[in-house]
Amino acid sequence: MVKRHVSLKDLAVELGVSVSTVSRALKNHPDISHQLTDKIQKIAIERNYTPNPLAMGLLKAQTKMIGVIIPDIVTHFFASVISGIESVAKEKGYFIVISSSNESFEKEKESVDNLLKSRVEGIIACISQETNDISHFQRLINNEFPLVFFDRICEVLSVPSVTVNGFEAVKSIIHHFKDNGCKRIAYISGPSHLSISKNRKEGYLEGLNECGLEFNPDLLVECNLSAADASLATKQLLSLDKKPDAIFGINDTIAFAAMKVIKKHGLKIPEDIALVGFTDEFHSTVVEPTLTSVTHPTFLMGREAARLFFNIIEKESTYHEKVILPTELIIRDSSVKRNVL
Amino acid sequence: MVKRHVSLKDLAVELGVSVSTVSRALKNHPDISHQLTDKIQKIAIERNYTPNPLAMGLLKAQTKMIGVIIPDIVTHFFASVISGIESVAKEKGYFIVISSSNESFEKEKESVDNLLKSRVEGIIACISQETNDISHFQRLINNEFPLVFFDRICEVLSVPSVTVNGFEAVKSIIHHFKDNGCKRIAYISGPSHLSISKNRKEGYLEGLNECGLEFNPDLLVECNLSAADASLATKQLLSLDKKPDAIFGINDTIAFAAMKVIKKHGLKIPEDIALVGFTDEFHSTVVEPTLTSVTHPTFLMGREAARLFFNIIEKESTYHEKVILPTELIIRDSSVKRNVL
DNA sequence: GCAAATAGCGCAAAGGTTTGCACAAAGGTT
DNA sequence: AACCTTTGTGCAAACCTTTGCGCTATTTGC
Incomplete structure (x- = not known):
């Protein structure tokens, strides 16, 4: 089967040093001597070491995932928005998890649940056309869970959003x-x-x-x-x-x-x-x-939605920005x- | 900020029992008495406990993620294939991480790297139109990393694939x-x-x-x-x-x-x-x-690709099935x- | 009534990473 | 020579979950 990914421990054992030393060396921590740092970094590259995002996520309590709920992926409009969201997510080292509601209220609720279970750090959503009851989103807001709407929004909810004029x-x-x-x-x-x-x-x-x-x-x-x-x-x-x-x-x-x-x-x-x-x-x-x-401006709409999202989780701002994009x-x-x- | 997700430990502390007891109770392990099991399960639901996928992933060495590389998401064809992949991934409790190559060879290589870093359990890909050198995929195959091609495939590589007649x-x-x-x-x-x-x-x-x-x-x-x-x-x-x-x-x-x-x-x-x-x-x-x-049959093509993928990781089959779908x-x-x- | 079985629970390790702290050896100071 | 800084490194805890094993009572068998 698949070769296991190499871990800090593997490197540590190979070099006869401790895991913490390897960890520090890879981040150029001044505590570690230059020679050892060089040696460790060299072998890390050689062995193709990459940090395990699961371990990091566990430690930092962040998954680097954004949930995206859309009514239908097989559509130029939504595909393009997703593309915009992905472009800024990528810049930030995040990736997106897409969940289609298929314009169904029930599936939209399921999507929210599933994304929450997956521990996404927030949700960017366009509500389904069936959605009239918004308690599932209200729940998120009550827990101060990062949430951004685009295109079809809930006016009654105080949430950052990006729409078109x-x-x-x-x-x-x-x-x-x-x-x-x-x-x-x-x-x-x-x-x-x-x-x-x-x-x-x-x-x-x-x-x-x-x-x-x-x-x-x-x-x-x-x-x-x-x-x-x-x-x-x-x-x-x-x-x-x-x-x-x-x-x-x-x-x-x-x-x-x-x-x-x-x-x-x-x-x-x-x-x-x-x-x-x-x-x-x-x-x-x-x-x-x-x-x-x-x-x-669909692509831009995606980028703006993502920008608002990162505004929330980075600056922890509580200001609910509403972006309205121009059309022609x-x-x-x-x-x-x-x-x- | 966001309320922390409740963990087994939280429940254990609240009930004055050990973490292992809570863990077992939630899976109806016979070692735990019925009364305690009931009590634990009740409070778990009340507190809205869901297992942390990161911890599980770390333990089981699986991320439940499939990487999907496509040339362009803003296309009926690819959006529809993705939709098909997602539908079976969802059934299996997996989710998909999409990475567009934008028909660029360089971006395709980057995508492979990024997905690998994200520890996806395998990759389903449609190669970019620029791609002529396939060493980045060859590398995966050498490491027996689960890989499936759809539509545009590498004939020289021995990999499961789904195409159209x-x-x-x-x-x-x-x-x-x-x-x-x-x-x-x-x-x-x-x-x-x-x-x-x-x-x-x-x-x-x-x-x-x-x-x-x-x-x-x-x-x-x-x-x-x-x-x-x-x-x-x-x-x-x-x-x-x-x-x-x-x-x-x-x-x-x-x-x-x-x-x-x-x-x-x-x-x-x-x-x-x-x-x-x-x-x-x-x-x-x-x-x-x-x-x-x-x-x-784009949607079906996605489903088939996903099916082949799960064939690899579940049965660990080494048989490289090539599916050819009919057209009309x-x-x-x-x-x-x-x-x- | 005593030994053995069993029910019911906790301990600890493992998975990979970061980081505060402790520790050792070396050098420097008086 | 005795003490104090550095400099460089390791230990261990934390994040969360699962699971083999060990432990303690209680129950069973004789």
């Missing part, structure tokens, strides 16, 4: 629609209890208001963030007597699904219905027409009605 | 092209040293052969698996005096990139050029025309020339 972004989308002559602007939202849904809805309402458009409840539909459900929502919109002339999907997955349905109905994008998404997935540029969307509306073909311009 | 898949693509009247079938390949490139190239050649088509070196171009490079490769193909009437991209990312270029050149898909990809990304159905592609050609609009049918 959805309010402003959606407002600018509405203005963009209006500039293109749209008057009946629909919004396919996510579950209403989700922070991003609320936030973007407010932007939607305010945008309509600023554009002098009246809010029509028929044009605001909810879906559960799945493509299937988004298709249903789109069909519902298209079955209205007065069809919308613009649709904003809360994310690109929703917008892609809507696009398919619209095409299937024989309607033209953007001529009949202008379409805008959110999050700017890689494939926005490959669909036809190319999808207007809001760039979401990338205008492509799906929303530009040429006749208007 | 690229040879057969590509052959069927060529036949499909031929059935649609294509005669000049181009192949945009990946770096030639990669196992998947070689494998699929053989399928390409054999397919041409079976279809009575002659191999034309001009129609076989290589790219580095990036969209940008794929665009270049496509342009090269389109600049030929005798343009191809069909293009097969080694994966969907390549095919998407090719699609954009073809459209930009004012050529019609599939009428002028039929197009087929590989891996069946989620967005295959949303591009226009929808992309014919080969389904790649999903025919969509991008390759079906209506006039022929």
